[in-house]
Amino acid sequence: MLYKRSSELFAQASKVIPGGVNSPVRAFKAVGGTPIFIKEAKGAYLYDEDGNRLIDYIASWGPMILGHAYEPVTNAVIEKTKKGTSFGTPTEIETKIAELAVAMVPNIDKIRFVNSGTEACMSAVRLARGFTGRDKIIKFAGCYHGHSDSFLIQAGSGAVTFGSPNSPGVTQGTAKDTLLAPYNNLDAVEALFEANKDEIAAIIIEPIAGNMGCVIPKEGFLEGLRALCDKHNTLLIFDEVMTGFRLGKGGAQEKLGIDADIVTFGKVIGGGLPVGAFAARAEIMSYLAPEGPVYQAGTLSGNPLAMAAGLAMLTALNDTPEVFESLEKKTAYLHEGFEKALSKTSLEYTINRFGSMISVFFAKDEVVDFETSATANNDTFKKYFHGMLAEGIYLPPSSFESYFLNDALSYEDLDFTIAAFEKVVATL
């Protein structure tokens, strides 16, 4: 495949945009090479600036769950656009999508819309702090909750009680209120509660993690967090920016049968437009301005175009919930094909899958947290990534990402992908 025009466009972009991209993972830093500039997309396929067709396993990091340029969504946006793009006033469509979201997701009475997953998680934590009157939060190493200061904290050795910033620009003052624990380690969380009695406002977690590759909670882990939160009057925040409206109508809460106190959304809920949201029962949401004292606002929050896209997307998912089952079957099919191909090689590997999320780790042992995810062989991953790309398969350009299937993928596409996979892994 040729990427001549992509290379030129990247060079041009790099002169005026830091690193040539508006979000770092797009830059191919982890895998080397030049990022691919996409011109258009339809269904399961991306078409790049050099005229290559790629089978897409990223789905814009989740939102395009029904495939690209999905007509009910694009038509809804086109129709809305003709009537004005922003008013700075309430509009009826905001209530419509809120009603639908509240009906689809268990355990929430009210929802507020924002512009990104980052904003949703940032606001959810502020709300939890306002509601509990406490400052500290617990997050898990390897979980991503957007790029606001409180969340850019990673486990360093010895950083058990106090987090240390992993991005310059995050102050120590902010970092000290974020406590870290390894994913799937209930004892570590218990120890944090012991050491910080009556100080922890919330635990925030990806109920199925997708930002250290796909990592699945062990039996009893989330139940244990729920019990600890109940015991210590701490709120449990499920960051469902990835899992919401992807694992099922009701997201991870429904799929796993565990109630969170606050749930955050993004990605699918905007159907490809910039939308995030956070939701909770009325008692908690009543703390938000203008009803309550916790301030949160947004000039373009609930924007009519974004709401039109989101409403069309949620309506489609609500009306055809068999999509979730179809996606899960396709992902299982892919998993089986990958497994078969890998078993013929001498490579060390682990495949994690949940619903329509799947990751292949070139790691020997089970991947259950950030530390085990980080043991995966990155040199092998790089060769694998570029090998698949050369076959026309577009995978996330980092081993710390999950693939997101979209329902426009046909079994023919999956067979093509598995054949490419078999060919590529045989060369590793």
Ligand SMILES: *Cc1c(COP(=O)(O)O)cnc(C)c1O
């Ligand atoms: C993508 C993501 C976010 C951040 O959402 P943005 O819209 O990129 O700000 C937060 N949490 C999780 C779990 C995510 O996957």
